[in-house]
Amino acid sequence: MRTLITGGTRGIGAAVARRLAADGHDLVLGYASDDAAAEHTAQACRALGARCATVRADVTTDAGIDELFAASGELTGVVNNAGATLHIGPLADTPPDVVRATIELNLTSAVLVARAAVRAMGRSRGGAGGVLVNIGSGAATLGSPGEYVQYAAAKAGVDTLTVGLAHEVAGDGVRVVGVAPGIIDTTIHADAGEPGRVARVGPLVPLGRAGTPDEVAGAVAWLLSEEASYVTGTTVRVAGGR
Template sequence: MQKTVLITGASRGIGAATALMAVQRGYAVAVNYRSDAAAAADVVSRIEAAGGRAVAIRADVAAETEVLHLFEETERQLGPLSALVNNAAILEPQMTLETMSAERLQRVFATNVIGSLLCAREAVKRLSTRHGGPGGAIVNVSSMAARLGSANEYVDYAASKGAIDSFTLGLAREVAADGIRVNAVRPGLIHTDMHASGGEPGRIERLKGSVPMRRGGQAEEVAAAILWLLSDEASYTTASFIEVSGGR
C-alpha cells in the first residue's frame, strides 16, 4: 500500500520542495495550505504531471477545528496516514521585542507552536501502535533561529522555534515505544519567500558572509534531510536534529 504524508504549509518554499521530493520517494502527498490556493494547486499539478498522487487541502493549523478537518480529508482522499511534516510557520516584519504587540506574539505562537502540537496530536492518534496504528514518523521544521535568537529581527519567531525543539525531544520520548519516530530539521538561511515576509527579501545576501559555506541554502537541500528522517534509513533515529545551515 502506498504511504501517505501530510505536509503543512506545503504551497511554497521548503514545504513545496518536500512535497515534490516525497512523491519521488513513493508517497501520496496531502499539500496543506492556508490561503494561497493557486500555489497549492500548482504544487499538486506538478506532482500529478510527474505521475504522483496529491491533493491540496485548505486549513489554518492554528485552528483546532480546521486541523481536524485537515486530517479527516487527508485520510478520506489518500488513505491512512504514514507520516507528518510540521512545516507551516509564519514570520512577521523585523523589529525588536519592545515594539512587538501581544497580537503579533499570539499569531506567531498560534501557528508555529500550537499548530504543530495540534497536528502532531492528531498524527499520534492515527499512527500509534498502542491505538492500533502502524507506527510512522513525524518531522518538525525548526530553525537555526532557535539557537541564534534572531536579535533585533524576530525574537518571537526564534522563541517559537525553540519551543518546537523542546517539543520534538519530549514527544519523541513519549511515543518511541508506540512505533513513532519524531525528529526535526533546523534550516539556516534558505532561499524562500519567507524573508520577504519579514520585510527584507535580500536578507540572505546581507548575511551569507556569516555562513562558513558562504551561501544560502536551497529548499531542496532541506527537503532531502526531511525525507531521510521519514525514511526507513532513519529507523533508529528519534529525538534528533539535522542542521541544514551551511555550518552557521
C-alpha cells in the same frame, strides 16, 4: 507511504512535497490561502507519479487541524512545516498581537499538529505507525537578536517537543524527528517585510550563502525513510554551519 505536509505548497514545504513525490510517497498538502500555489505544487507532484490532494485549512484553529487530518486518511508520515516569522525587527518594536500570532502559529499549532499526528499514526490508536518530522529553525539556538526573537523562542519550543514526544511515543510505532533550517532562500523573508534579507544575511553564514529549499527537503526525505529507522528524538541542522 502516505504523507501529510502542513504548509506544503510553498517554499520548503513545496520542495519537500516534490522530493517525497519522487521518492514514491502519496501526498496530502495542507495550505492556508494561496490556491494558485497549491494547484501548481500539486500538479508538479502528480507529474512525478504521486497521488496528491490539497486541503485548504487553518492550522491555528482546532477545526482546521481536524479538517486537515480527517481529509488525509491513513498516514505513515507527517511533516509539521507550517510557519512564518511574520515580522523582522527588535522585540521591543514588535506589536504584541504579532508576538502572539507568531507563537500561536509556530509553536502552539505545531504542538497540536503533532498531537493529531500521533493520534493518526500511533499503533495503540489503530494507526500503522510512522514518522513525524517537525520543521524547526536554526534560530532556536541563535536567538535571532534584532530580527525575531519571538520566532526563535517558538522554534526552541519545537525542538523540545521533538525530544519529549519522541520518548513518549517510541513504543507506539512513531518516530519523532526534526529538521532545523538556517537561512533558506524562500519568500518567508519578503512575507515578513524584507525581500532582500537573503542577500543581507546569506554571506554571514560559514558556507557563505543561503541554503535552498531542496537542500532541506533532502534531510526531511532521509528522516522519513527506512535508512533513518534508528533515528528519533533528534533534530538535524541544515544551516550552513551556523
